[in-house]
Amino acid sequence: MTISASEIILILIAIFVAGGLFCVVRPPERLLRRLGVPIEPTREDRQLAEGRARVLLRQLLGDEEFERIVRRGYLEVASPSIPGRCYRVPYFQGMVDVIENGISTMRLCVVPTRWIPDPDVVIMHKLLIEGDEARYLRVANRFPAGSSRLIVPPWWEVGRSQEPDPT
Amino acid sequence: MSVLRVLSHLGDSAISWDAERAATGDDEALAAVQEAERIFATERVRGATAFRTAPGHPAERIEQFDAAAREIIMVPRVAGG
Numbered sequence: 632m633t634i635s636a637s638e639i640i641l642i643l644i645a646i647f648v649a650g651g652l653f654c655v656v657r658p659p660e661r662l663l664r665r666l667g668v669p670i671e672p673t674r675e676d677r678q679l680a681e682g683r684a685r686v687l688l689r690q691l692l693g694d695e696e697f698e699r700i701v702r703r704g705y706l707e708v709a710s711p712s713i714p715g716r717c718y719r720v721p722y723f724q725g726m727v728d729v730i731e732n733g734i735s736t737m738r739l740c741v742v743p744t745r746w747i748p749d750p751d752v753v754i755m756h757k758l759l760i761e762g763d764e765a766r767y768l769r770v771a772n773r774f775p776a777g778s779s780r781l782i783v784p785p786w787w788e789v790g791r792s793q794e795p796d797p798t
Numbered sequence: 799m800s801v802l803r804v805l806s807h808l809g810d811s812a813i814s815w816d817a818e819r820a821a822t823g824d825d826e827a828l829a830a831v832q833e834a835e836r837i838f839a840t841e842r843v844r845g846a847t848a849f850r851t852a853p854g855h856p857a858e859r860i861e862q863f864d865a866a867a868r869e870i871i872m873v874p875r876v877a878g879g
Contacts, residue, residue, distance in 0.1 A: 672807045683809025691851065711856060726879075740879035743805075744845070747874060751805045755873040758849040762859035772878035 672746065684748035691754060706753055708760045720756040723749050726774065727756060739771035800865070802834045804841055804872045813837060817866050831865050838863040838872070845875030 634642075654662065672680065689697040692706070700706045700722050707730075710716035718739075719728040726738040743755060759767040801814040815830035838848065849857040850867045857871075864870065 676807065680807060680809035684805075687803065687810050693853075741876050742879035743873070744875045744877055746807050747805050748809055751810065754871065755805065755876065758851070758857040758871060758873055759847070759876065761856040762849045763847065770876055770878050 677748070681748040681750065684750035684754075688750040688754055691757075700753070706757065708757050710764060711761060712764055718756070718760050720753050720760075722753060724752070727771075728776065735776040737776050738774040739768075740774065741767060741771045800834075800868055800870075802837060802870045802872070804837065804846070805874060810871075815865070820865060835863045835865070838870070841872045846872040847876075848872045 688700075692700065696706075704723070705719045705721050705728075708718045708720060710718065713731075715732045717730050719730060721727070726740045728735050729737045729739060741756065741759070743752065747755070756767075799814045800817045801812050803810045803812045813830065813834045815834055816824070816827045817831075819827035820831045842848065848860050848863075849871050850860050850864060851857050851869045851871055860867075860870070
């Protein structure tokens, strides 16, 4: 059985078309990165990234502060320029509470334009507030806050501290 | 050792270099510094902000790569949410 030149050309065209279709349906990650297309990380990628980010946050804050943020659910960052003001950065996603002399005065929403793990988002807020508060406030979308005093009830810390240490 | 960390969807990627050896002209250390400087420049073009951090001190925003810094952390571009 012999294959004619036209058949060879047809086979090559079919292979080329199949390759093109494969790239459209399931494009290789490297190609997407080269084209600058944002790639959604898989669940496993996210879990690994979360683990690494937790290690970095712990390293940056120190063991004591890290345990505190896990217990409380937020990190307090003092304003470098406004006396009596601090920012409560949630450990998990959410808005940042601005506290002035114990009273919540507003809520700020600042997000990274690319997905990064939650502990890295905490680092992001901390660095931006400490290192460039003016720009942070310029970028943030502001939302009103209730004027109620934010006092952590005594049962919160006690209840949480009785839980077994996750580490 | 000094380290440059870039926060990303991977958690963070880091490159480290020996600033003291680089100052003495050590080729390997200089290559690491150059690579860190290249990453720094690439991330800045993408809109990342760089901060010099040190234990017990507030973070400090930097515009230029600092080979003598103990740690530099780059955070991705942010927007109001």
